[in-house]
Every structure is written in C-alpha cells, then in structure tokens.
Amino acid sequence: MTDLATTLAPERTAPVPVRPRERSAVGRRVLVGVLAVLVLVALWELVKVVVPDAGGHLGEASVLPRTDDLAMPHVWTIVDRVLDPETSAAGSPTVLSAMLSACWFTLRVALAGWLVGSVGGLLLAALMQRWQLAEAALVPWVVLSQTVPLIALAPLVVGWGGRIHLGELEWQRWMSVALIASYLAFFPVTIGALRGFQSPPAAQVELFRAQAASWSRTMRSLRLPASVPYLLPALRLGAATAVVGAIVAEVSTGTKGGIGRLIIGYAQSASGDPAKPWAAIIAAALLGLVAAMLVSLLGLGLGRYRYAEVR
Amino acid sequence: MNAVEARGVGKVFASRSGDVHALEGIDLTVAAGEFVSLIGPSGCGKSTLLRLIADLDTPTSGELTVFGKTPQQAREAQDYGIAFQQAGLLPWRTVTANVELPLELHGIGKAERATRAAELLSLVGLDEFAGHFPHQLSGGMQQRVAIARSLAERPSLLLMDEPFGALDEMTRERMQTELVRICAESGAAVVFVTHSIPEAVFLSQRVVVMSPRPGRISAVIPVNLGDERGEDLREDASFFAAVTAVREALHGTPVTARGVDLR
Ligand SMILES: Nc1ncnc2c1ncn2[C@@H]1O[C@H](COP(=O)(O)OP(=O)(O)OP(=O)(O)O)[C@@H](O)[C@H]1O
Ligand SMILES: [Mg+2]
Numbered sequence: 168m169t170d171l172a173t174t175l176a177p178e179r180t181a182p183v184p185v186r187p188r189e190r191s192a193v194g195r196r197v198l199v200g201v202l203a204v205l206v207l208v209a210l211w212e213l214v215k216v217v218v219p220d221a222g223g224h225l226g227e228a229s230v231l232p233r234t235d236d237l238a239m240p241h242v243w244t245i246v247d248r249v250l251d252p253e254t255s256a257a258g259s260p261t262v263l264s265a266m267l268s269a270c271w272f273t274l275r276v277a278l279a280g281w282l283v284g285s286v287g288g289l290l291l292a293a294l295m296q297r298w299q300l301a302e303a304a305l306v307p308w309v310v311l312s313q314t315v316p317l318i319a320l321a322p323l324v325v326g327w328g329g330r331i332h333l334g335e336l337e338w339q340r341w342m343s344v345a346l347i348a349s350y351l352a353f354f355p356v357t358i359g360a361l362r363g364f365q366s367p368p369a370a371q372v373e374l375f376r377a378q379a380a381s382w383s384r385t386m387r388s389l390r391l392p393a394s395v396p397y398l399l400p401a402l403r404l405g406a407a408t409a410v411v412g413a414i415v416a417e418v419s420t421g422t423k424g425g426i427g428r429l430i431i432g433y434a435q436s437a438s439g440d441p442a443k444p445w446a447a448i449i450a451a452a453l454l455g456l457v458a459a460m461l462v463s464l465l466g467l468g469l470g471r472y473r474y475a476e477v478r
Numbered sequence: 479m480n481a482v483e484a485r486g487v488g489k490v491f492a493s494r495s496g497d498v499h500a501l502e503g504i505d506l507t508v509a510a511g512e513f514v515s516l517i518g519p520s521g522c523g524k525s526t527l528l529r530l531i532a533d534l535d536t537p538t539s540g541e542l543t544v545f546g547k548t549p550q551q552a553r554e555a556q557d558y559g560i561a562f563q564q565a566g567l568l569p570w571r572t573v574t575a576n577v578e579l580p581l582e583l584h585g586i587g588k589a590e591r592a593t594r595a596a597e598l599l600s601l602v603g604l605d606e607f608a609g610h611f612p613h614q615l616s617g618g619m620q621q622r623v624a625i626a627r628s629l630a631e632r633p634s635l636l637l638m639d640e641p642f643g644a645l646d647e648m649t650r651e652r653m654q655t656e657l658v659r660i661c662a663e664s665g666a667a668v669v670f671v672t673h674s675i676p677e678a679v680f681l682s683q684r685v686v687v688m689s690p691r692p693g694r695i696s697a698v699i700p701v702n703l704g705d706e707r708g709e710d711l712r713e714d715a716s717f718f719a720a721v722t723a724v725r726e727a728l729h730g731t732p733v734t735a736r737g738v739d740l741r
Pocket of ligand 2: 639
C-alpha cells in the first residue's frame with residue numbers, strides 16, 4: 168500500500184491540468200507489466216541456480232532460504248502442475264479449473280465488498296466535506312480503523328452476522344467475508360474522495376457560491392466531477408485491498424469455495440506437492456490485479472474528467 | 479435604487495501575526511447603470527471590497543446594501559455576475575458548457591442556453607472555440623470565456639476584478655469597447671477593478687482612487703466622457719486630461735501639467 172502515503176499526504180498545490188494519457192502509453196504499460204513478470208521469473212530461477220539447495224548459512228544462522236525443488240519449485244513445474252488434475256482421485260478437475268472457480272468466487276465477494284465500501288467511503292467523505300466538524304471528528308477514527316488487525320475482526324463479524332435475520336434474508340458466510348473486504352476498501356476511497364471533494368480551487372468554489380448554488384448542486388456539478396482524478400486511483404487501490412481482505416477473511420472465517428481456502432488447502436499438501444501452493448499464491452496475486460483492472464475500466468468513459476490524474 | 483451603497487464599511491482580517499485592516503470607512507454609492515472603477519496600489523483592498531459586495535466575505539463594520547438588499551439576499555436573488563482575476567473555468571466542461579453554467583444552475587432550458595452561449599461567445603470572439611476545453615485555450619482566451627459567463631444572465635450588476643489583466647493590448651481595447659457597449663445596452667451597473675489608468679478612464683463614469691494600509695478611498699474622479707465612446711476617444715484631449723487627473727490623485731501629488739502631450 169505504497170499509494171497510501173501519497174493518498175494521505177496533505178494537498179499542497181492544485182493539480183496541474185495535463186492532457187489525458189495517450190493510447191500508446193497504455194500499450195507501454197502493458198509491455199512494462201509483461202517485462203516485469205519475465206524479470207521476476209528469471210530472478211526466481213537465478214536464485215535457484217546461485218543459492219545452494221540447503222540455503223545460505225552464516226555460522227548457525229540461516230540467511231538465505233532453501234532453494235531445493237521442494238521449497239522453490241521451478242517455474243515450469245508450477246505451470247505444469249496447474250494443468251494437471253488437482254488430486255489423483257478419478258474425475259478430479261485440474262488445478263487450473265479449481266483455482267479459476269475459487270478465484271471467481273472470491274472476486275465476486277471482493278467486488279461486493281468493494282461496492283459497499285466504496286459507497287460507504289463516498290458518503291463518509293461527502294459528510295466530512297459538508298461539515299468540517301465531522302472531518303475533524305472522523306478522520307482519526309477512519310485512520311485508526313485500519314490499525315485493527317483483520318484477524319481479530321473476522322470472528323466478531325461472523326458472530327454478529329449469525330444473529331442477523333432480516334425477514335427472508337439469511338445472513339450468509341460470504342456476506343461476512345464481503346463485509347470485511349469492504350472494511351479494507353472503504354479506507355482509500357474515503358481518503359481519496361475527501362481529497363477530491365476538497366480539490367476545486369477557491370475561484371471555482373466561489374463561482375458556485377456566487378451563483379447561490381446549493382450544497383448538493385455544488386457537489387454534483389463541481390466537487391464530484393473534480394474528484395474523478397482522485398477517485399479512480401482510490402477505487403483501484405480499494406479493489407486490490409478488497410481482494411486481500413476477502414482472502415484473509417476467507418481464511419480466518421473458514422469460508423469454503425474461495426481462493427483463500429484453496430491456498431490453505433494446497434499448503435497442507437506442500438511437502439508432497441510443492442508446486443500447488445505456489446500456483447494458488449500466484450493466482451491470488453493475479454486476482455488482485457484483475458480486480459484493479461476491472462475497476463480501471465470505469466475510467467474509460469471519464470476521459471474529460473481525468474485532466475490531471477493523481478497517481 | 480442604487481446598485482451598491484456602502485456606509486462606513488470596514489474589513490479586518492484577523493491573523494496570527496496581528497489584525498490586517500484591509501478596508502476602513504468606505505463610503506461609496508454606485509447608481510444603477512453606473513460604471514465605477516476602483517484603482518489603487520496593490521494590497522489597498524480593491525478585491526476585498528468587491529468580495530464584500532459579492533457576499534464572498536462579510537464586512538466587520540459598516541453597512542453595505544446591494545439594490546437595497548443585504549449582499550446575501552442580492553447574491554441569492556442573482557442580482558450580479560462576477561468575473562475575477564482567475565478565470566475559474568471548469569476543466570471538464572467545454573467552452574460552451576462553461577458559459578452555460580450559470581444558466582444551467584438556475585434551470586434554464588437547453589435550447590435557450592445554447593442560443594445565449596453562442597451569442598456570448600461571438601461577443602467575446604470565441605465562436606470557433608465553442609467545443610474546445612479550457613486547457614486548449616490561452617490565458618487570455620480563458621479570461622474571455624469567464625467574461626462571457628459573467629454576462630450570461632444579463633445581471634444588473636457586474637463585479638469585475640482585473641478581468642482584462644491577461645489580455646493583449648489589442649484584445650483588451652476591443653473588450654473595453656465591447657464592455658462599454660454591453661453596459662449601455664443592458665443598463666448594468668459595473669464595479670470594475672483595474673491597475674490601468676487609461677482603462678479606468680475609458681470605461682468609467684467615476685474612478686475611485688484608493689490608498690493602502692488601511693484601505694480607504696482617497697479620491698473620486700468623475701470622468702464622463704459621454705456615452706459614445708469609440709476608438710477615437712483614446713486620442714482625445716479630454717481623455718488625456720482625465721488620465722492626468724486620475725494619475726495625480728493616485729500619486730497624491732500634482733504631476734506637472736503637460737496637458738494633452740501626456741501619454
Ligand atoms: N483572506 C485574507 N486573510 C488575511 N488577509 C487578507 C485576506 N484577503 C486579503 N487580505 C489582506 O487585505 C489586504 C487587501 O487585499 P486585497 O486582495 O483586497 O488587495 P488588492 O487591492 O486587491 O490588491 P491587488 O491589486 O494586488 O489585487 C492585503 O493587505 C491582504 O494581505
Ligand atoms: Mg486584487
């Protein structure tokens with residue numbers, strides 16, 4: 168969450184208008200992404216070649232990890248393993264299809280959480296923009312909320328959820344997971360939206376005041392459009408953290424069906440089948456990227472508002 | 479009814495390093511349809527006075543009315559249009575949409591907005607740029623969009639703070655002539671802040687000269703160069719005489735009269 172520091176940093180100057188990014192820049196970013204993956208693969212294999220199988224030792228202390236095939240399987244072993252059946256049982260699906268359906272489950276839960284968190288974050292930011300007092304009172308709590316360890320929260324949420332019966336609606340396990348994901352997603356969105364809402368320069372705010380525009384009108388026609396360059400990165404970051412939150416929540420609430428559970432399950436067979444947990448870990452990381460990318464699609468129709476994207 | 483009436487208006491900004499007396503004892507009346515310029519050294523409170531009239535700030539003493547109402551009531555009734563030093567355009571709106579903003583905020587229909595915006599854009603000479611975004615315009619062009627926007631609702635009072643500051647001399651003189659024409663046509667009163675003596679003289683019926691620390695009115699120079707103010711007026715002896723008068727008031731000492739030769 169390196170973006171957090173910049174997201175939280177107080178605004179010094181108004182964003183300088185720049186032209187929307189060109190299409191070729193998108194292509195370059197994809198290329199850079201692919202290169203980064205290749206470099207990572209090369210490094211992985213290099214470590215395996217250079218560092219002895221037993222790892223590096225300084226006297227008694229181990230300073231480098233073991234690099235034998237059990238601890239660090241070859242990249243191609245992992246790829247191979249993904250395409251093989253999950254277990255030796257007859258009719259077992261491949262690891263790939265098991266992971267895909269697990270990722271699909273987690274992605275939906277994470278996006279549900281992201282949606283709730285984003286709406287909550289936007290409302291909270293609007294509230295804080297409306298009343299300075301609310302901002303002064305709430306910001307410390309918003310920041311503090313993120314220091315509560317997720318692991319501690321999970322059983323609580325499941326406990327509360329179990330007691331909720333809203334008519335027909337039966338509280339489901341996945342809802343607890345989504346709620347925890349939303350708890351992580353709401354933070355960057357709140358901070359980003361607040362900064363965005365406060366971003367219009369005095370000349371613009373006073374123009375609306377001079378027109379006797381109401382608060383909600385000013386919100387709709389000035390603050391909301393002005394916040395887009397702040398909101399999009401915040402929403403992207405929120406999507407990535409929602410996925411992390413969903414995975415951790417799955418593990419700590421013992422929710423089945425998602426990639427979090429799969430990682431744990433595969434890890435238990437690590438000694439005999441070391442490539443499997445690695446495959447699941449990679450899948451989880453990719454899932455975060457996919458979620459962030461899905462959210463960036465939101466920005467496609469908003470070109471004219473992205474005159475000065477804050478990244 | 480007078481457009482603006484100020485009686486003993488003062489404004490003190492409280493700050494940690496002590497109070498700043500931005501304005502003190504301002505008495506000023508601007509009649510309906512009258513064009514009044516404010517001129518004075520930097521920091522003498524010209525913008526502050528304008529902001530008080532626009533109800534963007536409140537006076538700390540004295541009494542201020544706009545069309546017989548409090549500034550707040552006047553603002554809520556949309557009695558004035560503003561064009562300030564910073565154009566304050568919305569970067570995500572096209573030039574047309576920026577000009578339409580005040581109309582849109584007050585629920586004017588689409589068709590009427592479009593006609594009015596087209597009208598105003600040709601007035602400020604920007605019809606070709608109607609579909610452009612602000613960042614595609616020069617500073618002077620942005621300023622012209624802001625002026626067009628201030629005129630959108632045909633306000634009976636225009637508050638302008640160095641609106642022509644960013645314009646080149648030629649455009650500036652053209653805009654001045656246009657402004658005189660617009661005001662004559664619409665009968666709008668104008669309070670106009672400027673640093674240019676010739677500009678103040680060309681535009682105004684009265685030039686209000688201010689002095690700093692605390693901001694006060696040090697002189698009011700009636701100009702009255704007539705309603706027909708064409709380009710040739712800028713070469714006229716009466717114009718130079720008025721420029722001299724304002725300059726003397728501004729400097730506080732009589733400049734040696736050199737009559738019409740003074741440029
Ligand atoms: N918000 C504020 N807080 C504190 N002091 C202020 C504030 N606004 C203006 N001042 C002070 O009030 C005085 C008058 O400022 P103002 O902006 O009205 O000057 P001005 O005549 O418009 O100057 P310029 O010609 O440079 O635009 C200045 O001394 C300024 O420092
Ligand atoms: Mg000023």
